[in-house]
Amino acid sequence: MRAQVARASSSNSRAGQYNTVAARGGIDADLLHEADEDQPLLNNKKDGSGGDDEDEPPVDEFAGLPWYKRPSIYWVLVPFSILAISYGGIITPRVNLIINLLCREYLDEQKTAIPGFIAAPVVFDGANPQCQVAEVEKRSAQFTLYGNLIAGLLSAITAPKLGALSDRYGRCKMIAITSLGSLSGDVITIMAASNPETFSVNWILLGFALDGICGSFTTAFAIVHAYATDCTTPAFRSVAFAMFHGCLFTGIAAGPILAGLITRSTGTPLTVFYIMLGVHIFFLLFMGFIAPESLSKGRQQIARDKHESLNSARQTSNDWIDQLRSINLVAPLKVMWPTGPGSTPELRRNLILLAAVDTLMFGVAMGSMTVILIYVRFQFNWQTYESGVFMSIVNTARVLSLFVILPTITRLVRGKPNPHAMSRKHHGSDYFDLMVIRTAVFFDTVGYLGYTLARQGSVMIFSGVVASLGGMGSPTLQSALTKHVPPEKTGQLLGALGLLHALARVVAPTIFQTIFIATVESFRQTVFVCLTATFGLAFIFAWFVKPNGELGDAKID
Incomplete structure (x- = not known):
């Protein structure tokens, strides 16, 4: 005995140490x-640890290296913060640039088709009242729909590939590659804006395609999370993720107003695009040549060897048609339907419902982003500065809800966190998780209902602040989902969520922008009615999730 x-x-004890080595x-x-x-x-060693890997000292093979060669989240945090600010600042100028280019194209067509047609020239830093027509609004929605569709489909294909390549060839290289596509898109956008008479606006679609092929910003964000995973132990990983989320939303909040101020001071939105181009060049060079790699050469080689052995065992065909046939996009979703001993119908129901609510919320966010910017341009005649202020206020409220309101409520309800009281057995989401999720979805529903009813700019901004409080739902949803699977399946579960998000990024904008295009001339608020109804459906789903869905030794393929 x-x-x-x-x-x-x-x-x-050895398992705990090995897990820590892999995590580092x-x-x-x-x-x-x-x-x-x-x-x-x-x-032979006298070890009384009992196998608690959280009590094991981390085995860090980078410990003997100088500081500038040791990976740390701070190597990525600073350049990522700059990139996030630029990413937030470029959204509104790009949409307004597309609207102005399409308006100029439309007016040129009218001059050709209607003899004697006279219209004021389009000024890129002006109000352009001649563009406040339904046809330009419809064309703008169609164009952004095509662009998001191209980028979304291509990134859905390339994102899993880049993520897998980062396991075999390092995180920094893949992060740099994702920035390469955005850099190419910036060059094309600058060329289109600088020479609108000779450079068709349709070339911007090529920029969307290049961005999607390289994975786009969302893939960079995912691989940055992988870098943070390599540099931190499981006990502190959520803190690292929170820091990156904070940088992202802070950038989205501060970026638009900075872009508006730059546009006002320089008199041209082109300055913002040149700054974004410089930021992408800096980010690409920093990640490619300066930031220390978080994966050791040994682990990269082991991953490559395992990949080659798996391909050999499967007898992978070199024929590209056979490779396409072997692709199964829904295979990762099996983790949300566990079977065998320990699994219950309640467990499967909770997983499916939580994933559905998370996907619906993400889909509405993706589907409404561009529509809102186009809508406020034509409904309230907001230009780059006003739209930037609106986005900054809304995203500032979202940052406060994530890093002030939610942590404060959590501390009041659950008390001070105890890192030593860690249970290895997951018991599903608790009542507090469900309360936060349902409250967040309710705020989103009310906020989008306010968008529907808003006829003044101040009401639109207030509705955006209310909807931003729903930002507390996303991290709580993902946290609740991970409580329903074994710890060793957490990565597989988040990968399945990534697949659902990629599909939502394509499907949701297509549906909602199509609705906006079809109803813009009759009742342009129709799309917000549909968005509100979608949140209402998610709110109903959230009430069918049961707390404390205990997980046994369920089989997950």
Whole structure:
């Protein structure tokens, strides 16, 4: 009996150490377990850890290197913050640039078709009242729909590939590649804006395509999370993720108003695009040549060897048609339907409903982003500065809800976190999780109902602030989902969520922008009615999730 206890303690202790090594970018944990089978069953070391990997000191193979070669989240945090500000600042100028280019194209067509037609020239930094017509609004929505569709479809294909390549060839290289597509898009946009008479606005669609091929900003954000995962232990990983989310929303909040101020001071929106181009060049060079790689050469080689052995075992065909046939996009979703001992209908229902609510909320956010900017341009005659102020106010409220309101409520309800009281058995989401989720979806529903009814700019801004409080739902939803699967399946679950988000990024904008295009001349608020109804459906789903859905040893393929 004592021998069995000693073997269990030794095995658990080594497992905790191996998991920490893998989390820090060290040797692959699976291979270490395989190698361990040939060693004596009894450990000669006196180890009383009991296998709690959180109490094991991390084994960091980068510890002996100088500081400028040791990976840390701070190497990525600073350049990512600058990129996030630029990303937030470019959204409104790009939409307004597209509207102005399409308006100029429309007016040229009218001059050709109607003899004697006279219209004021389009000024890129002016109000352009001649563009406040339904046809230009419709063309703008169609153009952004095509662009988002192209970028979304291509990124849905390339994002999983880039994520897998980052396991085998390093995070920094793949992050730099994602920035390359955005950089190319900036060059094309600048050329189109500088020479509108000779450069067709349709070339901007090529910029969307290049951005999608390289994975776009969302893929960069995902691989940045992988970099943070390599640099942190599981106990502190959520803190690192929160820092990156904070930088993203702060950038989206501060970027638009900075872009508006730059446009006002320089008299041209082109300055913003040149700044964005410079930021992308800096980010690409920094991640490609300066930031330390978080994955060691040894772990990269092990990942490449395992990938090659798996391909050999599957006898992968070199024929591209056979490779297309073997692709199964829905396979990752199996993690949301566990079977076998330990699984229950309640567990599967909770997983499906939580994933559905998360996907609906993400889809509405993606589907409404461009529509809102086009809508306020024509409904309230807001230009780059006014739209930037609107986005900054809304996203500032979202940042406050994420990093002030939610943490404060959590502290009041759950008390001070105890890092030593960590349970390995997950018991599903609790009542507090469900309360936060339902409240967040309710705020989103009320906010979008306010968009529908708003006839004044101040009401539109207030509705945006109310909707921004729903930002508390996304991290709580993902946290609740991870409580329904074993810890070793967390990555697989988040990967399945990534697939759903990629599909929502394509489907949601297509549906909602099509509705906007079809109803803009009759009742342009129709799209907000549909968005409100979608949030209402998510709100109903949230009430069918049951708390404390205990998880046993369910089988997950």
